[in-house]
Amino acid sequence: MSLSRATRSEGPLRNLSAYLQIIRGRLRIALTYRQNALFMLAVLIVQIFILRKVWTALYGDAGVVKGVALADVLVYLTIANLQNWAMQDSAVGSYLYSLVREGRIAFDILRPAGFVQQMLAHLVGGTLSMVLFAAAALPLVALVGTLGPPASLTAFGYWLPSLLVAFGISMLLNLIVSLGAFWTTELGAFSMLYTLVSQFLAGVLVPLYFFPDWLRAVAELLPFQAMAFTPVAIYGGQLADGEAVRAIGVQLLWVALLAGTVRLIWSRAHHRIVVQGG
Structure with missing residues (x-):
């Protein structure tokens, strides 16, 4: 019995x-084909610049709107877009689609390492590469956007775990979208729709506190706001102390729900595998 328990305890680390x-x-791969990442980074920088100009024009002479100062909104938008860019790794969806289409997925499934865990590792690597590019571009981002310190040391302490949980939520959502390759022959349009909807409802383009009440209520029922709005609002002090703790609790709940969804989808997906010629 002790041996079996030891074996089970070593299982998760066996394929580390x-x-x-x-x-x-x-x-x-990301560093080798860095031209693509640099192009995407250029698009991000242009987007941050445009958002800064648009929101500055919208505020006009009003220093504060709905209790939020323009400077705070600009910091929020800059950090939210940086976060969102680093977490959106669409390459894994294309990779999984190619595995299914060409029949190479059989080799990945037969490996000792779990297939879902392999895909999550791809997502971790992709996100880390994006973080490296984003960190290198911070001086330029600060020039076209607005960067600022957290509202307080306490806010920073809450922001770090919230950011890590947001990363987990983003990975699981990306994996759910990617697993659609088992049911469709084209992921491009669906991935674009997911990117558009997730960016908006995550509060990347418009902070949730500017949403109409009914739309904010809808957004709060979905996991996207837990990816961007929650950690950035904690960073900026819009969610403080008790609110921040509750928000992180909601994030953790979404991780559990999405992990269960991934497990359910994968249990259905691997029954659909057909390898041509075998």
């Missing part, structure tokens, strides 16, 4: 080296 190798491989 394989997952680390996948993460390193994804990092190498």
